[in-house]
Structures are given as structure tokens and as C-alpha cells.
Amino acid sequence: MRWADQYNVMRSMLLSSPATHWWVRDLILRLDAKDPVDVLNGLEVVARLMRMRHEAVRAGEWDQLECQKPTGDDGISMKD
Structure with a gap:
């Protein structure tokens, strides 16, 4: 199978799968x-x-960084 065909198959599978997070599809x-x-x-x-x-997070340092709320360009929190 060609690379382009593999890409299209994988893309279609990911976009149609309910297991794929909305932000991954987007x-x-x-x-x-x-x-x-x-x-x-x-x-x-x-x-x-x-x-x-x-x-x-593994080192237990993330609590110190929690005050930094990651947001996207639209100002909406990017945390799940």
C-alpha cells in the first residue's frame, strides 16, 4: 500500500473513531x-x-506550577 493510501486509511479511522479525543480530531x-x-x-x-x-508531575513539582493555567489562543483552558 502506498504512503498516501496508508495516511488516508489511518486518518479516516482516527476521525471516525469514538475513542479519539475531540481535540485530536480537531x-x-x-x-x-x-x-x-x-x-x-x-x-x-x-x-x-x-x-x-x-x-x-512525577517529581512532585507540578503543584508549584499549578498557578500557571495553560490556555489556548481562545483563552479557554486546555486542561482535560
């Missing part, structure tokens, strides 16, 4: 119009940031 749709290299670079930065947050 992100997939938003990123479709972007350059794939830019997306991969941006996702790497976000992955590093989330790893740091995860380690802070």
Missing part, C-alpha cells in the same frame, strides 16, 4: 493544510514540552 483537521515538515518540527517541540511536564 488537530488532525487543522494540520491537514500545513506543511508536513513544519508539523513534524512543531510536534517535536510540543512532545518535549509535555515530557518536561510529565517529569515535573
